[in-house]
Amino acid sequence: MGVYNFSAGPSVFFPEVLEQIRDQLIDYRGSGCSLLETSHRSPHYDAVHTRALTLLRELYHVPNNYSILFCTGGATQQFAMLVDNFLSQGGTALYVTTGAWGKKALEDAQVRSNAYPHARIIEQYCSDQFVSLPPSHVFKTVTDVKKKQGGNDTVYAHITSNETIHGVQYQAYPSSPVPLIADCSSDLLSRPINFEHLAMIYGGAQKNIGPAGVTVVIIHNALLEKASEVLPPAYSYKSFAKKKSLYNTPPVFAIWCLQLTLEHIKKKGGLSYISDHNAHKARLVYTVIDAFPDMYRCPAVPECRSNMNIVFTLPDATRDAMFLEQARSKGFIGLRGHRSVGGIRASLYNAMSIEGATALAEFMKEFARTYG
Numbered sequence: 440m441g442v443y444n445f446s447a448g449p450s451v452f453f454p455e456v457l458e459q460i461r462d463q464l465i466d467y468r469g470s471g472c473s474l475l476e477t478s479h480r481s482p483h484y485d486a487v488h489t490r491a492l493t494l495l496r497e498l499y500h501v502p503n504n505y506s507i508l509f510c511t512g513g514a515t516q517q518f519a520m521l522v523d524n525f526l527s528q529g530g531t532a533l534y535v536t537t538g539a540w541g542k543k544a545l546e547d548a549q550v551r552s553n554a555y556p557h558a559r560i561i562e563q564y565c566s567d568q569f570v571s572l573p574p575s576h577v578f579k580t581v582t583d584v585k586k587k588q589g590g591n592d593t594v595y596a597h598i599t600s601n602e603t604i605h606g607v608q609y610q611a612y613p614s615s616p617v618p619l620i621a622d623c624s625s626d627l628l629s630r631p632i633n634f635e636h637l638a639m640i641y642g643g644a645q646k647n648i649g650p651a652g653v654t655v656v657i658i659h660n661a662l663l664e665k666a667s668e669v670l671p672p673a674y675s676y677k678s679f680a681k682k683k684s685l686y687n688t689p690p691v692f693a694i695w696c697l698q699l700t701l702e703h704i705k706k707k708g709g710l711s712y713i714s715d716h717n718a719h720k721a722r723l724v725y726t727v728i729d730a731f732p733d734m735y736r737c738p739a740v741p742e743c744r745s746n747m748n749i750v751f752t753l754p755d756a757t758r759d760a761m762f763l764e765q766a767r768s769k770g771f772i773g774l775r776g777h778r779s780v781g782g783i784r785a786s787l788y789n790a791m792s793i794e795g796a797t798a799l800a801e802f803m804k805e806f807a808r809t810y811g
């Protein structure tokens with residue numbers, strides 16, 4: 440049975456890309472063997488690796504003074520690597536937490552900072568109930584915080600671009616007087632972004648641009664310059680940049696799938712197409728939520744609603760369960776809300792079709808009319 444997969448991640452792939460992977464898996468470009476059996480130092484793999492980097496730069500309009508790295512260990516490893524790279528010699532990092540993932544980034548950074556006596560991790564702002572984003576003055580006061588702490592040693596401020604569990608997304612990035620780092624795990628390449636506001640972004644590929652296994656890091660060279668020189672290479676941004684992310688064996692399969700996904704996005708019209716497509720799908724579902732307020736409630740305040748993860752609840756747990764069961768029987772999968780918040784979550788990443796979002800919206804209307 441064909442299904443519509445609304446899973447939060449790993450998540451739906453473009454069917455055309457899955458077909459390409461299937462067709463090319465056994466005999467890669469007539470080489471007689473699979474890319475999975477090929478050295479990461481071979482010309483075949485080198486072409487994939489270089490092309491994936493080129494496509495990322497082109498599609499995202501990454502300025503030339505930023506470096507693009509392929510790391511492993513997911514965004515979770517970045518939570519610790521940020522501290523290793525930027526705070527090991529001392530300094531302060533400010534965290535703005537707007538959901539469960541921002542909290543996790545903060546907590547992991549705190550744990551990591553225990554290894555460095557002069558590193559300080561400060562939670563600058565925590566949004567109430569994780570339903571909204573900070574007012575812009577929170578970022579303007581970053582400088583005051585530096586003064587209050589008695590020094591000018593703030594190295595970076597950290598935000599979560601899209602909160603996957605709470606369904607809250609920055610519509611535009613704030614301007615910050617200190618380098619701003621964004622965890623873009625769940626909205627990577629889902630819309631164009633203005634790198635002027637961002638010193639670094641990072642995120643795993645497994646929601647919008649490929650499979651789990653590769654983590655994309657895009658970093659301004661001025662920030663990269665400040666990274667530690669004394670880390671083991673596997674933890675050092677400088678080493679990833681210097682060795683073109685080939686110090687050791689990269690996740691070749693994931694990078695190949697990422698390359699094919701980016702080729703597909705380019706063919707479709709790039710990020711302006713993708714962001715319109717994503718906004719359209721989200722509108723279809725939010726319109727139904729707003730049209731049936733007795734049945735559906737979206738905790739996120741309207742200006743902060745995510746186009747990627749639509750989080751909502753029904754009036755009681757019985758109807759949540761009924762909704763999920765009926766959805767499943769009609770081929771809508773992956774809709775259960777995260778176990779920490781319950782309710783329903785529809786993830787509408789890049790590869791979810793308009794047809795899938797429309798079918799879900801129709802199902803929601805029908806359900807509300809029947810059980811409201």
Ligand code: PMP
Nearest residue numbers: 513514515540603622624625643
């Ligand atoms: N940040 C966000 C916003 C996420 O959604 C996730 C994964 N769901 C992570 C970080 C952790 O990513 P990973 O599992 O790739 O380490």
